[in-house]
């Protein structure tokens with residue numbers, strides 16, 4: 001099976017499962033699971049932050065952070081297509097009583113400063129929610145958000161008294177692709193959420209990193225959201241294994257995505273729209289999408305060619321360069 005639908009589909013390797021079996025455990029709600037503590041400290045150190053907090057999912061980690069920064073009737077500025085806004089069930093509004101103010105992205109995925117400025121609400125005016133936070137995402141749909149932009153946007157936020165959060169679900173991809181250390185990418189933000197269940201290959205888990213004070217607030221919300229887990233070290237062990245073994249190899253996913261984009265570019269009926277880090281976006285001849293998806297699935301290749309829209313193909317540690325060549329050949333054969 002070659003599954004290009006997402007980098008969340010990776011299965012824990014035998015060595016990762018072994019690390020999970022061997023992990024010393026405690027009770028993380030009581031705060032004494034040694035493996036969870038080790039993971040939180042390791043991620044905080046890599047991210048250049050004071051403290052870390054293990055969450056069962058990136059959705060909950062982002063929500064815990066939003067709720068640590070914002071109270072009822074506060075507002076956060078966020079991309080129209082950002083995960084925290086569009087793909088997390090509206091949790092900020094529903095569970096956090098936080099009003100999202102979505103901002104239209106520029107072509108490169110950034111949120112233009114003039115649009116942020118136009119959305120900022122005047123303080124001390126009861127007509128408006130209180131703008132409290134700017135949330136960015138890196139990578140965004142695979143794209144690296146330029147460091148100069150991040151600096152300018154977070155400087156702007158601080159000048160206006162806003163806190164800053166990074167949805168860094170794939171910030172390790174950004175680090176490996178840019179060559180910049182993780183701490184440097186996280187430095188402009190008060191809090192950063194990092195996923196271990198994407199390209200890093202763990203079955204479950206995200207870590208939120210930030211100041212001890214913000215992490216203490218997020219810890220309270222995590223409990224309320226149902227994210228307090230007991231022998232969580234069995235999961236944290238997988239994340240520690242990923243941190244130690246699966247970060248540098250993300251470069252392979254990026255080169256496999258390049259290989260995939262190059263291969264697809266040579267096929268009539270396919271239009272490659274973009275390739276960034278481990279993601280390829282392509283359009284397939286609309287009339288052939290359904291048949292192509294079915295034909296590929298029949299030979300063990302999972303991707304969902306979207307009728308009339310961009311299809312996302314994602315490389316990860318269970319996709320090899322040979323797999324990519326097989327996919328390109330199969331697509332060419334079925335579209336011939």
Ligand SMILES: *Cc1c(COP(=O)(O)O)cnc(C)c1O
Pocket residue numbers: 057058059060062083084137167169170195197198206
């Ligand atoms: C996957 C992802 C998350 C978190 O998703 P979960 O499935 O809840 O772990 C957050 N942000 C981005 C950009 C993501 O891709």
